[in-house]
Amino acid sequence: MSAITLSTTRRELLLTGAAAAAISLLPGALRPAASAAPIRPFSVSFPQEQLDDLRRRVAATRWPDKETVADSTQGVQTETAQKLAKHWATDYDWRKMEARLNALPQFITEIDGLDIHFIHVRSKHEHALPIIVTHGWPGSIIEQMKIIGPLTDPTAHGGSEADAFHVVIPSLPGYGFSGKPTAPGWTPVRIAKAWATLMQRLGYTKYVAQGGDWGNAVSEQMALQEPPGLLGIHTNMAATVPADISKALAAGGPAPAGLSPDEKRAYDQLDDFYKNGLGYAIEMNNRPQTLYGIVDSPVGLAAWMLDHDIRSYQMIARVFDGQPEGLSMDDVLDNVTLYWLTNTAISSARLYWDNAHFPSGGFFDPRGIKIPVAVSAFPDEIYQAPQSWAEKAYPKLIHYNRPAKGGHFAAWEQPTLFTEELRAAFRPLRQQI
Known part of the structure; x- marks a missing residue:
């Protein structure tokens, strides 16, 4: 497949044909900048x-x-x-899975010396909100495949045009089809910077981020770094555990006195884990x-x-x-x-x-995020973050809900509920795009 060059008002990106076709659909304001590294189309075929x-x-x-x-x-x-x-x-x-993957636009681009694989599906709706969704371990991009259609084409899945998203789903370094680091140091902090670079490279000037498990750690680091264009984040495995609770858990003793029923349940879940x-x-x-x-x-x-x-x-x-x-x-x-x-x-x-x-704080410790955060607390997660803890951890909490069903792999297990959560979570931010 020969390479072609696309020019957009003095901005160029060298791409192979399939990637060029995807980029050609972008409005001028969303097209990649001239400094962007090549974005290569990708497909899956194992011998x-x-x-x-x-x-x-x-x-x-x-x-x-x-x-x-x-x-x-x-x-x-x-x-x-x-x-x-x-x-x-x-x-x-x-x-069958290989065919499902190859039905989606997949790409590879080098960021910070490492090849990053990602799915990138744009909505047909002009004012869709760009979102980067990050998986965790032992998950993969397969976790999020069920939500791509409902997010990008909401009118075909019980939503309205105003609910539309452009969806970017990268594979974490060392996972799936992304490159495997050959030296230490690819932490959530570094991955968060890479994700901001990816969204910039794709031409998105305003966007949101979502994640659970490691995806939450990465999304929260993005929120701390506050890269230009990041409007807010959504998490389905929030980091909200207060310091006194963490201390009690580390000691292995009984729950502190005075906890609400939701807080006591969260404590018991964490203690068991x-x-x-x-x-x-x-x-x-x-x-x-x-x-x-x-x-x-x-x-x-x-x-x-x-x-x-x-x-x-x-x-x-x-x-x-x-x-x-x-x-x-x-x-x-x-x-x-x-x-x-x-x-x-x-x-x-x-x-x-x-x-x-290369520590950056405990997995469930509040990090002091200042930008808007939305929380979906699924009942069968490692712990169901109480609203009281979420409000303390995230001063700009724009959404909190406790869905009726779902666990650690919520997007995979309950894609309809998960989609509804993302639609509701980011409505307050859509006026900014």
Whole structure:
């Protein structure tokens, strides 16, 4: 495919054909500046031998003895893992996900010495609000694919033209199709700067950011950096835990007196997670390179990813027991297979190590954000941030809601509720575009 050059009032960007077609749709005010690095179109196509090797490895799994308890207190249960493996080895078809990805405009651009992969879907509605949406671990761009249509084409999904977004979904460094850092230091602070560069490179002069998990850390760092054009952020895993609560949690004692019911529930959720759910994070914080087993065993990788937080695991276990609720078996395997085929189990884990060695505050500690923030507190998140904590953490809180259903992977699990939250969250800021 030959390269072509587009000129827009003395601004030029060298692009291959597919990327040029996407850029040609941009109004003049949104076209990339002359200093922008090349943006290259991207598509997904893994060799069949890699898919055959994956099936062979799944079928050849060496299984441990069954757990000695009747619940999940020892980790991912054998029955769940074996059901996952059976579906993976016999019925699952990665090519369907590959086709869905290739139906979307995908690109690669180099920022700060690293190739960054991203999906970029523009709305047909002229006054759409640009948004950059960031995934976390053990997530990927696959988490957000269900919300692209409702956000970019709201009139076809129960909304109005005034609800439209232009959507940018990047893969974190070391994740998916983005480049893998070869030196330490790619922290949320550095990623936030890269995301601002990306939005500038795409020509967006005013935009918002969204994220949960690491995506929240990145979005909150963007809010702290206040790059030109960032109007506000939305989080579905807010950092709102007051200092006295953090101290009590670290001590492992009972909840402080005087908490409201919502605050007490949040405390109990956090206490349970810190005592029972942090094993994966401790290992990746300290020794990510040791995780060779999940690079060599697909089922080992899947079990490691499933064991993120107890409520997500319980939901996924029900899915493989024939009770889909938001996610399907294929949804779960799409995400795990992406990690496997891109060999990103360890490169993604290093984000924890980088953050631990170049710290920027506790994961749930308020950061002193001064720009507008919107919070959606889903009930089955690691903790459901109480409104009282959110109001203290975010002085410019423009939206707070507690949706009826959803957990850590809210956009993936409950895309309709998640879309409604983003529409409501950013309405107060639309008048600024």
